[in-house]
Amino acid sequence: MSKKKIVLAYSGGLDTSITIPWLKENYDADIIAVCVDLGIDEDWEAIEAKALASGATKFYNPHVAEEFASEYIYPAVTGNLRYQDTYLLGTALGRPLISKYLVEVAHKEEADAICHGCTGKGNDQVRFEMGIAAFDAEMPVIAPWRIWDIKSREDAIDYAQAKGVPVTSTKEKIYSEDENLMHISHEGGDIESPMNEVDYSNILHNVNTPEEAPDEAEYVEIHFEKGRATHVNGEALTPAEVIRALNKVGGKHGIGILDWIEDRTIGMKSRGIYETPGVHLLMEAHERLESLTLTKETIRIKGILSAEWSQLVYNGQWFSMANEAIRAFMEDTQKTVTGDVKLKLYKGNIFPASVDSPYELFDQDVSGFGEDDLFNHHDAEGYINVITLPTKIQKRKGLI
Template identity: 50%
Template sequence: MKKTYKKVVLAYSGGLDTSIIIPWLKENYGCEVIAMSADVGQGEELSGLEEKAKKTGASKLYIEDLRKEFVEDCIWPTLKAGAKYEKYLLGTSFARPIIAKRLVEIARKEGADAIAHGATGKGNDQVRFELTVKAFAPDIPIIAPWREWDIKSRDEEIDYAEAHHIPLRITRETSYSKDKNLWHLSHEGLDLEDPANEPKYNEMLEMGVSPEKAPDAPTYVTLHFEQGIPTAVDGETLDAVSMVEKLNKLGGANGIGLLDIVENRLVGMKSRGVYETPGGTILYHAHEALETITLDRDTAHYKSLVAQKFAELVYDGKWYTPLREALSAFVDETQKTVTGDVKMKLYKGNITNASVTSPWSLYDEDLVTFGEDHVYNQDDATGFINLFGLPLSVRAKLNQKHGK
């Protein structure tokens, strides 16, 4: 017999999963359901949510604007780290912890005795939500309906919704599993479940166009960074949210930021997804370009190792952990000189550098020139190579001694 709860706070998106979870929670736990929707930049998906949530049984709906916090506290640190998980720019991954953190805050405020979410038992999001809840409220029980109910598929979910007169924005034929926020839009399911199928870009894309449909003329854009954080586009200073929104439009119009990958989920299986990250792809490209002239070799190479571990932590839902915070401290130290401008050419899905400049540039044209110079004695390389190659010379002499 299930434990009964008086009040449950549900992470609510208004999509298929969470729409049916409200009546399911009331039927199975006899509880009041308070819904919480986080505005992380999903736009029109938030329209009409309050009416829908209440019609399906929620006593109230919180809509929390987390966009600024999302970009400044999650996206910028990840961008500065250069973190990518198997080429994926972590769009869903770093949104979940900030949503779950606010979920805990509302649960405390409302005096709720449980928290619920709509993540499936096959996915990564269940881990991301629940690790954050454990980090801030280990005493609050978590209800994950997908790990409890008898529903086994999206078709059965739709059957349940129709039986309970729950309005849906999708059909059985067009029900890609999607996640949208300010940073990206992901697509999974249906024909994408078979990696042999080419994505139907002209039918599915929402944040931009396919490269084939992008303009025939290139678009130039210049980004300015201050200590690793983007602050201006083409000379116009923008706040964090406006920065991502503007670059999403520029990138989307030029077919930038499409990624079709089979990734390794934390739970052990491989999954295929198509991601749209137009603005983020531009930002990553520019940041990486600026670091090529502002970071020394040792720091750049070690930072690439940190980036991989950072990405794994974010992907695995370990945002609020001592290691992630420690790695961010390291990254912040590396970013003190990552200031400057990067001009790029956007053309039919591609980004190429037009110029990279920085007052902290380590690039010395006088030193590296193929022309005549008076700052580098090329003969110094002889002693360097002799010492650098000394172990090889010693080993070769030993092999000669033993007739090898």
């Protein structure tokens, strides 16, 4: 009988690094490490060497930054997705794409199971397993954090040291971090308690604190075609290149720092610190352009569906009927979202400078205080009489 195979979602971080020796101890199987690159600068040869040295038999490293940007980040921007009106969903958007490639490798290798290193308290266990099920509903999933005796990240560091697995985490700086093209998240350690004021300069990797940002403002101009950013400062770029360019200028000026308390999928609250400079800029510019090109009713309905879609994505339901239906609506609204948005960046702040579109619904003659041939000021009297009628009836009946 051939030896079993387990595909491991591998990052090279603490949790997945110790998972390889643990799997080899507890399963008679070859471990195939899959590290999906969602667009970060990394020494991939070093990560592969570490995985193999830790006991993996094979290493896969698909580079899918453009797919991530075009098929996940850009749709989120068109939908103005913010979980609880705040979080831009950088981690949540990456997990379904990673799941897709985990299953792809598992099928190629004829693997017996897929393993992830997510904790039993977190959101990502749900997102990975929802994503895996969408591509292979029968694939067994191994979740060591729900099985092993390791109870904390301190325990995990002790286990790594005992097994000779090199990790960068220490008990003094024990943050759990997730990085992709869109963002970096930081959790754990002194971040956990809402009572702690943390020193952002010791935590942030790609974004300056406002204190460190330049003393002079800078302008950035983004061109959109049907809701998708195609140019930055006049230069044609691919979706991933757009985000990289905006990450650079946004990070320089302290844009996209979020320190907040969120409600996890499984019910508990947690505190996280996020760096999302480029997509923060992209979202602000996109919403500014929509305010000029979409009708009031479209914006209102988009807002309702955006809140629902954000919940779906946060909870791991990217591959769902509801997700596809909402996405189709959102994409249809983008037919007129074409134009240029200029933003002014200064010490963590974004100020609108200008917005222009061939499909703009703003009419200076109608919106101004002067006379025009489309609107008659006397028409407002009839409108007010109609809209105030329910209030007048309630007052007459003594109900208010």
